[in-house]
Amino acid sequence: MIQIIANILIASSLYLLLANSFSLIYYPSRIFHIANAAVISFGAYFVFFFANKFSIPFSVSVALAIVGATLIGLACEVLVYRQMRKKNVPPLAYLIASIGLYVLLQNYISLFFGDDTKIINTAEVTVGNQIFGAYITTIQIITVFVSIALFIAVNWFLHYTATGKSIRAVASNPELCNIYGISSSKIILIAFGIGSALAAIAGILTAMDTSMTPTFGFNLLLYGVVAMIIGGIGSTRGLIAGALLVATAQHLAAYYIDTKWMDAITYIILILFLIWKPLGFSGKRLKKVEV
Amino acid sequence: MEYILHLFILICFYTLLSQSLNLSAGFTGLISLAHAGFYGIGAYTTSILSTQFGFSFWLSIPLAMFISGVISLIVSLIALRTVEDYFIICTMGIQVILSSIMNNWMDLTRGPLGIPGIPSISFFGITLDSKMSFLLLSLFFVALVWFVLRNVSKSGFGKTLLAISEDEIYSQSIGKNVYLSKTVSFTLSAMFAAIPGTLYAHYISYIDPTSFTVAESIFVLSIVIIGGLGNLTGSFLASAFLVLLPEALRFVGMPDNIAANMRQIIYGLILVAVMMTGKNGVKELFTSKAKRTA
Numbered sequence: 231m232i233q234i235i236a237n238i239l240i241a242s243s244l245y246l247l248l249a250n251s252f253s254l255i256y257y258p259s260r261i262f263h264i265a266n267a268a269v270i271s272f273g274a275y276f277v278f279f280f281a282n283k284f285s286i287p288f289s290v291s292v293a294l295a296i297v298g299a300t301l302i303g304l305a306c307e308v309l310v311y312r313q314m315r316k317k318n319v320p321p322l323a324y325l326i327a328s329i330g331l332y333v334l335l336q337n338y339i340s341l342f343f344g345d346d347t348k349i350i351n352t353a354e355v356t357v358g359n360q361i362f363g364a365y366i367t368t369i370q371i372i373t374v375f376v377s378i379a380l381f382i383a384v385n386w387f388l389h390y391t392a393t394g395k396s397i398r399a400v401a402s403n404p405e406l407c408n409i410y411g412i413s414s415s416k417i418i419l420i421a422f423g424i425g426s427a428l429a430a431i432a433g434i435l436t437a438m439d440t441s442m443t444p445t446f447g448f449n450l451l452l453y454g455v456v457a458m459i460i461g462g463i464g465s466t467r468g469l470i471a472g473a474l475l476v477a478t479a480q481h482l483a484a485y486y487i488d489t490k491w492m493d494a495i496t497y498i499i500l501i502l503f504l505i506w507k508p509l510g511f512s513g514k515r516l517k518k519v520e521v
Numbered sequence: 522m523e524y525i526l527h528l529f530i531l532i533c534f535y536t537l538l539s540q541s542l543n544l545s546a547g548f549t550g551l552i553s554l555a556h557a558g559f560y561g562i563g564a565y566t567t568s569i570l571s572t573q574f575g576f577s578f579w580l581s582i583p584l585a586m587f588i589s590g591v592i593s594l595i596v597s598l599i600a601l602r603t604v605e606d607y608f609i610i611c612t613m614g615i616q617v618i619l620s621s622i623m624n625n626w627m628d629l630t631r632g633p634l635g636i637p638g639i640p641s642i643s644f645f646g647i648t649l650d651s652k653m654s655f656l657l658l659s660l661f662f663v664a665l666v667w668f669v670l671r672n673v674s675k676s677g678f679g680k681t682l683l684a685i686s687e688d689e690i691y692s693q694s695i696g697k698n699v700y701l702s703k704t705v706s707f708t709l710s711a712m713f714a715a716i717p718g719t720l721y722a723h724y725i726s727y728i729d730p731t732s733f734t735v736a737e738s739i740f741v742l743s744i745v746i747i748g749g750l751g752n753l754t755g756s757f758l759a760s761a762f763l764v765l766l767p768e769a770l771r772f773v774g775m776p777d778n779i780a781a782n783m784r785q786i787i788y789g790l791i792l793v794a795v796m797m798t799g800k801n802g803v804k805e806l807f808t809s810k811a812k813r814t815a
Contacts, residue, residue: 330792494621497614
């Protein structure tokens with residue numbers, strides 16, 4: 231039982247990080263950035279590339295990988311979304327373009343690294359630590375602490391710095407921001423940068439804990455998206471509640487039914503929420519849904 | 522020669538799939554990512570009926586359409602409560618649930634093992650086991666579905682759907698039943714998707730869940746978008762293009778495993794390009810929408 235609680239905590243902290251990454255982009259830009267899944271995978275594969283192929287020291291490879299994956303996220307914004315924004319295309323076009331970008335980027339990973347399962351070799355042997363009778367690996371402890379620390383840092387950034395406040399301002403009304411001299415496209419670029427870096431970190435942590443395939447980012451991203459929708463967009467406490475609920479439901483399903491039904495359970499929760507509580511826990515209404 | 526016929530049959534399947542999706546995505550503006558799920562429902566229905574109960578193809582095809590229709594009706598009750606981005610995510614969720622059922626409900630679908638030994642189609646005692654005869658049968662269905670969809674799109678109902686895709690609130694204000702029209706369009710689209718499903722199962726004679734995943738749904742949606750939303754001929758041309766693309770890549774000397782990735786890279790690129798420029802039939806639908814949202 232303690233093992234299940236420990237697993238739920240680990241998974242929910244990871245989902246919190248993913249939801250945080252996705253919502254940070256979605257919040258100011260209103261782009262459903264599916265291609266973020268490829269950024270997650272790229273982060274992990276870059277570590278593999280630098281550390282295992284070139285035997286660059288591990289910490290340096292991680293830093294390089296985060297930078298590399300962030301650049302890909304920024305490229306998506308600068309080369310595609312920004313051009314679309316200039317043309318004033320309808321909102322749905324962003325999502326479809328994003329799916330196209332995901333297919334494109336994911337296949338580049340397949341092309342260069344192959345479709346087989348890969349493991350990032352860390353020098354130290356990970357021995358399970360026993361905490362209150364639950365077996366937890368070192369990387370899982372790091373995941374929990376890094377996710378929570380980043381979550382607090384991002385929220386502090388959003389509420390107490392000028393740039394962070396600008397992001398929230400753009401989220402609430404981009405046109406008014408432009409009038410007041412805040413460049414909304416610059417702010418969206420910053421949000422993409424931070425969001426992509428968070429996604430890359432989540433990808434690296436997951437790949438180090440288990441293993442990776444070129445498509446593993448997609449499921450991770452969708453767990454984050456589900457947590458975000460359940461939580462309600464733009465709500466800090468909602469994100470935590472969403473991540474906890476998704477992780478709890480998945481692990482209870484894994485324990486009482488079977489691990490293979492975890493994905494189905496996740497989406498059943500999403501659909502139930504979309505029916506009965508389409509605005510999530512926070513109940514904040516999205517502009518888009520009003521019409 | 523056999524291989525060329527095989528490619529033509531694949532083009533028929535994807536034409537059926539993309540044209541049926543075009544009814545909901547193109548004409549009504551319901552961009553769905555659950556289409557491969559309904560394709561799969563068609564395939565699984567006919568496979569189970571023919572291998573376990575000895576149903577003939579001609580009996581299982583209406584049954585497959587019926588089951589797909591019933592499931593899509595239930596799905597539409599859920600999915601149509603949401604709009605735009607949320608609709609796509611919702612249908613994607615439904616697709617994952619359907620794939621998950623195909624993968625995990627061992628008693629019904631045999632899970633990842635798949636269902637082997639699906640018999641060939643027989644036609645008044647003549648078994649259609651040659652590729653040529655199967656191609657003719659597929660062409661018959663393509664013509665039938667194309668004819669039906671063309672007439673639906675030209676009918677008053679089709680006009681209503683087009684009006685809904687352009688301006689939902691306005692359509693409602695002039696007395697069109699938006700919710701009912703959306704439901705009918707979504708359900709019809711799923712019922713037509715069951716046709717290529719049954720054909721595919723009898724053609725390949727073995728099915729497993731890997732043919733009916735989210736990736737397949739994305740592929741079918743790409744065909745529709747590349748061909749142009751609301752453009753049936755475009756769907757056919759885009760199907761032909763994307764089926765023949767890996768062959769063309771192989772022809773220029775690209776190894777098989779790279780060609781498979783290259784095809785996806787190319788269609789991803791086209792998808793992004795189409796969305797960025799708003800050309801290729803996407804324009805008509807989207808410019809009118811842009812005016813509303815702007």
